[in-house]
Amino acid sequence: MAVANPTQQNTIFTPFNIVAAIIIAVGLVLTVMRFGLGLGAVTNLDSNNPWGLWIGFDLLTGVALAAGGYTTSAGVYIFGMKKYHSAVRPAILTGFLGYALVPIALLYDVGRPWRLPYPFVIQAGPTSIMFEVAACVALYLTVLFLEFSPAPLEWLGFKKLRNIIVKLTMVLTIFGVILSTLHQSSLGAMYLIAPTKLHPLWYSPYLPLYFFISSIAAGLSMVMFEGALSHHFYKDRIDAHHHSEFDEVTLGFAKAASWVLAGYFALKVIGIALDNEWHLLNTPYGHLFLVELLGFVALPSFLYAIGRREKNLTLIRFTALITVLGIVFNRLNVSLIAFNYNLPADERYFPHWMEIATTLFLITAGVLAFKFIVTHMPIFYDHPDYKDQH
Amino acid sequence: MEFFTLQDFMTHAKGMTYLTVVAFLFGFVAYWKFLAGGKDDDD
Numbered sequence: 001m002a003v004a005n006p007t008q009q010n011t012i013f014t015p016f017n018i019v020a021a022i023i024i025a026v027g028l029v030l031t032v033m034r035f036g037l038g039l040g041a042v043t044n045l046d047s048n049n050p051w052g053l054w055i056g057f058d059l060l061t062g063v064a065l066a067a068g069g070y071t072t073s074a075g076v077y078i079f080g081m082k083k084y085h086s087a088v089r090p091a092i093l094t095g096f097l098g099y100a101l102v103p104i105a106l107l108y109d110v111g112r113p114w115r116l117p118y119p120f121v122i123q124a125g126p127t128s129i130m131f132e133v134a135a136c137v138a139l140y141l142t143v144l145f146l147e148f149s150p151a152p153l154e155w156l157g158f159k160k161l162r163n164i165i166v167k168l169t170m171v172l173t174i175f176g177v178i179l180s181t182l183h184q185s186s187l188g189a190m191y192l193i194a195p196t197k198l199h200p201l202w203y204s205p206y207l208p209l210y211f212f213i214s215s216i217a218a219g220l221s222m223v224m225f226e227g228a229l230s231h232h233f234y235k236d237r238i239d240a241h242h243h244s245e246f247d248e249v250t251l252g253f254a255k256a257a258s259w260v261l262a263g264y265f266a267l268k269v270i271g272i273a274l275d276n277e278w279h280l281l282n283t284p285y286g287h288l289f290l291v292e293l294l295g296f297v298a299l300p301s302f303l304y305a306i307g308r309r310e311k312n313l314t315l316i317r318f319t320a321l322i323t324v325l326g327i328v329f330n331r332l333n334v335s336l337i338a339f340n341y342n343l344p345a346d347e348r349y350f351p352h353w354m355e356i357a358t359t360l361f362l363i364t365a366g367v368l369a370f371k372f373i374v375t376h377m378p379i380f381y382d383h384p385d386y387k388d389q390h
Numbered sequence: 391m392e393f394f395t396l397q398d399f400m401t402h403a404k405g406m407t408y409l410t411v412v413a414f415l416f417g418f419v420a421y422w423k424f425l426a427g428g429k430d431d432d433d
Contacts, residue, residue, distance in 0.1 A: 309425070
């Protein structure tokens with residue numbers, strides 16, 4: 001591991017810590033209000049809009065952006081792309097934290113949160129897509145925990161347990177890919193039940209496929225974006241091997257993301273053609289759809305291609321940010337903006353500031369957990385006891 | 391375009407879809423060549 005940066009600030013009163021402390025303090029107050037006074041006290045949710053920002057952002061977007069875990073581990077362990085190995089642990093960590101926030105966000109969002117385990121212990125309801133969503137979240141979170149666990153076990157010095165879990169890597173990766181495929185697509189499938197509520201440009205029988213394909217691009221982009229930030233802020237925690245591999249990871253992932261986004265673009269256009277919805281493109285919602293499709297799918301695909309051809313890492317990292325924002329935009333369009341599009345304006349949903357603050361609270365908690373883990377555990381460097389074992 | 395029967399609609403929608411798919415198939419070949427080219431072709 002690299003030596004700690006001597007210029008590192010020793011005070012805890014950094015701008016980041018102060019802002020994070022304020023957000024956490026507000027979030028804790030809102031948490032007490034949410035569980036003490038109920039959903040109505042902190043949200044704008046109603047019978048027309050029972051799913052708001054906490055589902056649209058915390059759950060749908062969070063899960064899509066956590067897809068880097070299964071895409072990276074599948075590439076490295078199943079398809080044998082060992083040159084991307086240094087990206088696996090950061091990607092698994094991002095995936096694990098992203099997924100861990102899902103049940104926490106659901107505790108806030110579900111009216112009777114103590115019933116969350118009901119599908120497993122009281123009544124399964126296996127004919128509902130919600131059962132698949134619940135089962136996949138629970139199982140995949142467990143798989144991600146096991147995939148992530150070698151890092152804390154190396155940190156804590158539990159060698160035997162760590163070696164047992166490392167031997168299960170391939171099995172866990174295969175489980176992870178299967179469960180992610182099911183889960184990413186089933187989040188899209190949830191909206192198949194609302195063909196009259198979701199705008200026709202976003203509604204499609206292929207929604208599960210759209211969610212799955214776009215999650216691959218989201219996961220790859222998130223690994224590049226998060227990696228760029230980590231290499232900027234945690235230089236002293238990254239060893240030379242990880243540093244040297246990161247540029248190759250970025251170029252390879254950019255090529256993959258460009259190709260996946262091109263395929264996603266094609267599928268979206270084919271979806272419009274199948275339902276003959278061309279005439280809807282020249283409407284206000286159509287313009288919004290075109291902004292999403294051209295600005296956040298076609299453009300990043302092209303920019304990734306340019307970046308990879310020219311070996312322009314700055315352009316690729318900027319494009320990763322556009323893609324991540326595009327996925328946020330898409331999931332919010334499906335779940336909030338183009339959902340209930342035919343309701344009168346005064347019955348439309350806009351999140352309460354306390355909902356937004358709670359979401360910020362959960363994101364900040366995730367960032368703090370990430371910060372703690374990369375500062376203490378071997379994420380961006382090989383533990384001295386296990387060098388050359390990969 | 392106005393449709394009077396389901397047959398009219400399906401013929402039009404499917405026809406447009408097949409044309410779109412064929413266009414993308416050719417487009418993908420060109421795009422892959424573009425994507426895989428550039429400064430260094432070794433990866």
